[in-house]
Amino acid sequence: MKPLLLEVRQLSKSYQRAQGVFGHKKVQALSHVSFTLEAGQTLAIVGETGSGKSTLAKLLIGIESPDQGEILLEGQAIQITDFKDYNQVIRYIFQDPARSLNPHQKIGQMLQDVLRYSSSLPAEEHQAKIRLTLRQVGLMDEHADYYPHMFSGGQLQRVALARALILDPKLLILDEALTAMDPSLRAQIVNLLLELQKQQGLAYLLITNHLRLVRHIADKMLVLHQGNALDYGDTAAVFADPQFDYSKKLISSAMS
Numbered sequence: 001m002k003p004l005l006l007e008v009r010q011l012s013k014s015y016q017r018a019q020g021v022f023g024h025k026k027v028q029a030l031s032h033v034s035f036t037l038e039a040g041q042t043l044a045i046v047g048e049t050g051s052g053k054s055t056l057a058k059l060l061i062g063i064e065s066p067d068q069g070e071i072l073l074e075g076q077a078i079q080i081t082d083f084k085d086y087n088q089v090i091r092y093i094f095q096d097p098a099r100s101l102n103p104h105q106k107i108g109q110m111l112q113d114v115l116r117y118s119s120s121l122p123a124e125e126h127q128a129k130i131r132l133t134l135r136q137v138g139l140m141d142e143h144a145d146y147y148p149h150m151f152s153g154g155q156l157q158r159v160a161l162a163r164a165l166i167l168d169p170k171l172l173i174l175d176e177a178l179t180a181m182d183p184s185l186r187a188q189i190v191n192l193l194l195e196l197q198k199q200q201g202l203a204y205l206l207i208t209n210h211l212r213l214v215r216h217i218a219d220k221m222l223v224l225h226q227g228n229a230l231d232y233g234d235t236a237a238v239f240a241d242p243q244f245d246y247s248k249k250l251i252s253s254a255m256s
């Protein structure tokens with residue numbers, strides 16, 4: 001049997017927050033959180049501010065390490081030191097992708113840097129891969145010669161997707177990436193994501209507090225509250241019959 005794409009087992013993370021002049025207070029950002037994600041599926045992690053969503057994303061992309069628990073990618077436990085290796089499998093899309101682009105660098109150059117740093121593709125194949133990736137996200141070959149300021153907001157979202165997809169990842173983490181967009185742009189990007197998922201079997205981990213979007217695109221969902229996993233399961237089942245009061249309130253206030 002093929003191993004699960006992603007398996008998170010009993011992940012915990014705490015921080016020390018300064019309190020007073022010399023004191024510290026322990027903040028439990030995540031407590032024993034477990035879930036799985038299959039190839040080609042979408043899992044939404046939902047919760048309000050402070051629920052631990054960003055902490056979870058940081059652990060998954062290796063910029064923080066857990067106090068306890070394990071992250072398995074295709075059946076293998078991953079360590080923070082493997083970051084460069086699994087960078088090719090898990091890619092992360094920021095909330096505001098435009099701000100993470102260098103204004104003085106052409107998009108083609110930026111994409112080539114990603115290939116140079118993180119892939120084993122021979123240099124002579126880089127340009128063809130850049131063109132292919134731009135087309136996959138609905139951009140054109142000539143956009144490789146554009147600087148970030150020459151793109152519209154919607155095109156910049158596509159550039160961010162191109163940067164993630166050029167390494168042929170299996171999993172994209174979308175951390176509030178769709179939340180701030182206006183509804184018509186969001187619809188365009190969601191359609192593109194669904195199309196890419198169908199064509200390439202990509203999996204998405206959607207970190208969001210946008211429940212209508214979750215109901216539209218997520219196969220499974222997990223409700224986080226103060227670092228604890230509450231309802232977890234098929235999206236339709238959780239929406240129809242949430243087991244925890246917190247999830248009930250979250251769902252009914254978002255959908256009313």
Ligand SMILES: Nc1ncnc2c1ncn2[C@@H]1O[C@H](COP(=O)(O)OP(=O)(O)OP(=O)(O)O)[C@@H](O)[C@H]1O
Pocket residue numbers: 015016017027028029047048049050051052053054055056
């Ligand atoms: N570096 C840190 N130092 C101290 N406390 C932290 C740190 N990072 C997060 N926390 C705390 O951990 C808890 C979870 O934070 P986290 O950012 O993961 O929540 P979130 O659900 O992503 O919220 P938001 O939507 O605002 O980003 C919060 O109480 C937060 O204050």
